[in-house]
Amino acid sequence: EAQVTQNPRYLITVTGKKLTVTCSQNMNHEYMSWYRQDPGLGLRQIYYSMNVEVTDKGDVPEGYKVSRKEKRNFPLILESPSPNQTSLYFCASSSTAAGEQYFGPGTRLTVT
Amino acid sequence: QQPVQSPQAVILREGEDAVINCSSSKALYSVHWYRQKHGEAPIFLMILLKGGEQKGHDKISASFNEKKQQSSLYLTASQLSYSGTYFCGTRRGFLMDSNYQLIWGAGTKLIIKP
Numbered sequence: 001e002a003q004v005t006q007n008p009r010y011l012i013t014v015t016g017k018k019l020t021v022t023c024s025q026n027m028n029h030e031y032m033s034w035y036r037q038d039p040g041l042g043l044r045q046i047y048y049s050m051n052v053e054v055t056d057k058g059d060v061p062e063g064y065k066v067s068r069k070e071k072r073n074f075p076l077i078l079e080s081p082s083p084n085q086t087s088l089y090f091c092a093s094s095s096t097a098a099g100e101q102y103f104g105p106g107t108r109l110t111v112t
Numbered sequence: 113q114q115p116v117q118s119p120q121a122v123i124l125r126e127g128e129d130a131v132i133n134c135s136s137s138k139a140l141y142s143v144h145w146y147r148q149k150h151g152e153a154p155i156f157l158m159i160l161l162k163g164g165e166q167k168g169h170d171k172i173s174a175s176f177n178e179k180k181q182q183s184s185l186y187l188t189a190s191q192l193s194y195s196g197t198y199f200c201g202t203r204r205g206f207l208m209d210s211n212y213q214l215i216w217g218a219g220t221k222l223i224i225k226p
Contacts, residue, residue: 001155010143040218041166041218042114042199042216042217042218042219043154043199043201043216045213047213048213056165059213059215067130090153091156097161098142098203099159100159101144101146101154101156102156103153103154105152105153106152106153
Protein backbone atom coordinates (compact mmCIF):
# COMPACT_ATOMS: atom_id res chain seq x y z
CA GLU A 1 0.00 0.00 0.00
CA ALA A 2 1.31 3.43 -1.00
CA GLN A 3 1.74 5.48 2.13
CA VAL A 4 3.63 8.00 4.18
CA THR A 5 4.37 6.93 7.73
CA GLN A 6 5.37 9.07 10.69
CA ASN A 7 6.63 8.13 14.12
CA PRO A 8 5.81 8.73 16.82
CA ARG A 9 2.15 9.69 16.43
CA TYR A 10 2.04 11.37 19.82
CA LEU A 11 4.90 12.81 21.84
CA ILE A 12 5.04 14.74 25.09
CA THR A 13 8.45 16.08 25.99
CA VAL A 14 10.14 18.78 28.05
CA THR A 15 11.82 21.97 26.95
CA GLY A 16 15.32 21.43 25.64
CA LYS A 17 15.24 17.66 25.18
CA LYS A 18 16.28 16.84 21.62
CA LEU A 19 13.82 14.80 19.61
CA THR A 20 13.42 13.36 16.12
CA VAL A 21 10.20 12.69 14.25
CA THR A 22 10.69 10.17 11.47
CA CYS A 23 8.96 10.23 8.10
CA SER A 24 9.13 7.54 5.47
CA GLN A 25 7.40 7.09 2.10
CA ASN A 26 7.25 3.99 -0.10
CA MET A 27 6.25 5.66 -3.36
CA ASN A 28 9.73 6.59 -4.58
CA HIS A 29 8.77 10.27 -4.45
CA GLU A 30 11.48 12.85 -4.91
CA TYR A 31 9.73 15.69 -3.11
CA MET A 32 9.07 15.70 0.61
CA SER A 33 7.95 18.40 3.03
CA TRP A 34 7.32 19.01 6.68
CA TYR A 35 4.41 21.14 7.85
CA ARG A 36 3.08 22.27 11.16
CA GLN A 37 -0.61 22.87 11.67
CA ASP A 38 -1.94 25.26 14.28
CA PRO A 39 -5.56 26.33 14.83
CA GLY A 40 -6.53 29.29 12.66
CA LEU A 41 -3.22 29.26 10.77
CA GLY A 42 -3.65 26.31 8.46
CA LEU A 43 -0.55 24.45 7.30
CA ARG A 44 2.81 26.16 7.37
CA GLN A 45 5.79 24.64 5.65
CA ILE A 46 8.87 24.09 7.80
CA TYR A 47 11.33 22.53 5.34
CA TYR A 48 11.15 20.77 2.04
CA SER A 49 13.42 18.53 0.00
CA MET A 50 13.60 18.10 -3.75
CA ASN A 51 15.91 15.10 -3.67
CA VAL A 52 18.53 13.30 -1.65
CA GLU A 53 20.85 15.81 0.02
CA VAL A 54 18.78 18.75 -1.32
CA THR A 55 16.76 20.60 1.30
CA ASP A 56 15.51 24.15 1.69
CA LYS A 57 13.73 26.29 4.23
CA GLY A 58 10.02 26.84 4.17
CA ASP A 59 7.99 29.48 5.99
CA VAL A 60 8.87 28.63 9.58
CA PRO A 61 12.25 26.84 9.73
CA GLU A 62 13.53 28.36 12.99
CA GLY A 63 14.19 25.74 15.63
CA TYR A 64 14.04 22.80 13.22
CA LYS A 65 16.52 20.75 11.22
CA VAL A 66 16.04 18.14 8.54
CA SER A 67 18.17 15.72 6.59
CA ARG A 68 17.59 13.69 3.45
CA LYS A 69 20.22 10.96 3.26
CA GLU A 70 17.91 8.46 1.59
CA LYS A 71 15.09 9.08 -0.84
CA ARG A 72 12.45 7.44 1.31
CA ASN A 73 13.25 9.11 4.65
CA PHE A 74 13.00 12.72 5.74
CA PRO A 75 13.36 13.08 9.53
CA LEU A 76 12.51 16.28 11.38
CA ILE A 77 14.85 17.17 14.23
CA LEU A 78 14.14 19.54 17.09
CA GLU A 79 17.48 20.08 18.81
CA SER A 80 16.11 22.12 21.70
CA PRO A 81 12.31 22.07 21.68
CA SER A 82 10.38 24.94 23.19
CA PRO A 83 6.70 25.22 24.16
CA ASN A 84 5.93 27.31 21.04
CA GLN A 85 6.75 24.23 18.99
CA THR A 86 3.75 22.43 20.45
CA SER A 87 1.77 21.61 17.33
CA LEU A 88 0.48 18.98 14.93
CA TYR A 89 3.17 18.03 12.42
CA PHE A 90 2.62 16.49 8.99
CA CYS A 91 5.10 15.01 6.58
CA ALA A 92 4.12 14.93 2.90
CA SER A 93 5.58 13.60 -0.32
CA SER A 94 4.88 14.07 -4.01
CA SER A 95 6.23 12.69 -7.26
CA THR A 96 6.45 16.10 -8.91
CA ALA A 97 7.25 19.52 -7.58
CA ALA A 98 3.80 20.94 -8.20
CA GLY A 99 1.70 17.81 -7.92
CA GLU A 100 -0.56 16.04 -5.49
CA GLN A 101 0.90 15.71 -2.01
CA TYR A 102 0.43 12.58 0.07
CA PHE A 103 0.35 13.32 3.77
CA GLY A 104 1.39 11.17 6.67
CA PRO A 105 -1.00 10.60 9.59
CA GLY A 106 0.47 13.40 11.67
CA THR A 107 2.48 13.68 14.88
CA ARG A 108 0.99 15.58 17.79
CA LEU A 109 3.84 17.12 19.77
CA THR A 110 3.49 18.75 23.16
CA VAL A 111 6.48 20.53 24.71
CA THR A 112 6.11 21.44 28.38
CA GLN B 113 0.73 36.51 1.80
CA GLN B 114 -1.52 33.75 3.14
CA PRO B 115 -4.59 33.32 0.90
CA VAL B 116 -7.90 34.21 2.50
CA GLN B 117 -10.59 31.56 2.60
CA SER B 118 -14.27 32.35 2.99
CA PRO B 119 -16.45 31.51 4.68
CA GLN B 120 -14.57 30.37 7.77
CA ALA B 121 -17.30 27.85 8.50
CA VAL B 122 -20.56 26.73 6.97
CA ILE B 123 -23.32 24.40 8.13
CA LEU B 124 -25.49 22.69 5.52
CA ARG B 125 -28.20 20.11 5.31
CA GLU B 126 -27.44 17.03 3.27
CA GLY B 127 -28.24 17.72 -0.38
CA GLU B 128 -27.53 21.46 -0.24
CA ASP B 129 -24.80 23.16 -2.25
CA ALA B 130 -21.77 25.00 -0.93
CA VAL B 131 -19.15 27.34 -2.36
CA ILE B 132 -15.79 27.92 -0.71
CA ASN B 133 -13.59 30.76 -1.91
CA CYS B 134 -9.84 31.24 -1.81
CA SER B 135 -8.46 34.72 -2.58
CA SER B 136 -4.95 36.00 -2.93
CA SER B 137 -3.54 39.51 -3.00
CA LYS B 138 -0.87 38.34 -5.46
CA ALA B 139 -0.96 36.80 -8.91
CA LEU B 140 -1.18 33.01 -8.77
CA TYR B 141 0.28 30.18 -10.84
CA SER B 142 -1.72 27.35 -9.30
CA VAL B 143 -4.31 26.60 -6.65
CA HIS B 144 -4.52 23.30 -4.76
CA TRP B 145 -7.54 22.04 -2.82
CA TYR B 146 -7.44 19.52 0.03
CA ARG B 147 -9.97 18.20 2.52
CA GLN B 148 -9.10 17.22 6.06
CA LYS B 149 -11.36 15.29 8.40
CA HIS B 150 -10.94 15.74 12.12
CA GLY B 151 -7.84 13.93 13.39
CA GLU B 152 -6.79 12.82 9.92
CA ALA B 153 -4.31 13.90 7.28
CA PRO B 154 -5.32 16.25 4.46
CA ILE B 155 -6.47 14.48 1.31
CA PHE B 156 -5.89 15.87 -2.18
CA LEU B 157 -8.93 17.01 -4.17
CA MET B 158 -7.61 18.83 -7.22
CA ILE B 159 -5.09 21.27 -8.68
CA LEU B 160 -5.97 24.17 -10.95
CA LEU B 161 -3.25 25.69 -13.08
CA LYS B 162 -3.00 29.13 -14.59
CA GLY B 163 -4.58 28.97 -18.02
CA GLY B 164 -6.23 25.67 -17.23
CA GLU B 165 -9.86 24.66 -17.29
CA GLN B 166 -12.33 24.24 -14.52
CA LYS B 167 -11.90 20.85 -12.90
CA GLY B 168 -14.13 18.47 -11.07
CA HIS B 169 -14.95 14.94 -10.15
CA ASP B 170 -18.15 13.51 -8.82
CA LYS B 171 -20.05 16.47 -7.35
CA ILE B 172 -17.01 18.54 -6.37
CA SER B 173 -15.62 21.02 -8.86
CA ALA B 174 -13.47 24.12 -8.80
CA SER B 175 -12.66 27.15 -10.88
CA PHE B 176 -9.68 29.48 -11.02
CA ASN B 177 -10.10 33.12 -12.00
CA GLU B 178 -6.59 34.36 -12.67
CA LYS B 179 -7.62 38.00 -13.09
CA LYS B 180 -9.37 38.07 -9.74
CA GLN B 181 -6.61 35.93 -8.16
CA GLN B 182 -9.32 33.73 -6.78
CA SER B 183 -10.42 30.12 -6.82
CA SER B 184 -13.76 28.69 -5.81
CA LEU B 185 -14.62 25.14 -4.76
CA TYR B 186 -18.17 23.99 -5.51
CA LEU B 187 -19.80 21.13 -3.63
CA THR B 188 -23.07 20.10 -5.22
CA ALA B 189 -25.77 18.11 -3.45
CA SER B 190 -23.52 17.71 -0.44
CA GLN B 191 -23.20 14.35 1.26
CA LEU B 192 -22.40 13.60 4.89
CA SER B 193 -18.97 12.41 3.76
CA TYR B 194 -18.14 15.94 2.56
CA SER B 195 -17.86 17.17 6.14
CA GLY B 196 -14.41 18.36 7.11
CA THR B 197 -12.11 21.32 6.75
CA TYR B 198 -11.20 22.44 3.26
CA PHE B 199 -7.84 24.06 2.60
CA CYS B 200 -6.58 25.86 -0.44
CA GLY B 201 -2.89 26.11 -1.16
CA THR B 202 -1.52 28.65 -3.61
CA ARG B 203 1.66 28.87 -5.64
CA ARG B 204 2.82 32.07 -7.23
CA GLY B 205 5.63 30.72 -9.37
CA PHE B 206 7.47 27.84 -10.99
CA LEU B 207 9.93 25.43 -9.39
CA MET B 208 13.22 27.19 -8.60
CA ASP B 209 11.33 30.48 -8.62
CA SER B 210 11.46 32.28 -5.30
CA ASN B 211 7.65 32.30 -5.30
CA TYR B 212 7.37 28.56 -5.82
CA GLN B 213 6.47 27.67 -2.25
CA LEU B 214 2.93 26.46 -1.51
CA ILE B 215 1.14 28.83 0.87
CA TRP B 216 -1.98 27.55 2.62
CA GLY B 217 -5.19 29.25 3.64
CA ALA B 218 -6.50 28.90 7.19
CA GLY B 219 -9.26 26.53 6.11
CA THR B 220 -13.06 26.45 5.83
CA LYS B 221 -14.92 24.12 8.16
CA LEU B 222 -17.86 22.42 6.48
CA ILE B 223 -20.48 20.64 8.58
CA ILE B 224 -23.13 18.59 6.82
CA LYS B 225 -26.19 17.61 8.83
CA PRO B 226 -28.61 14.82 7.89
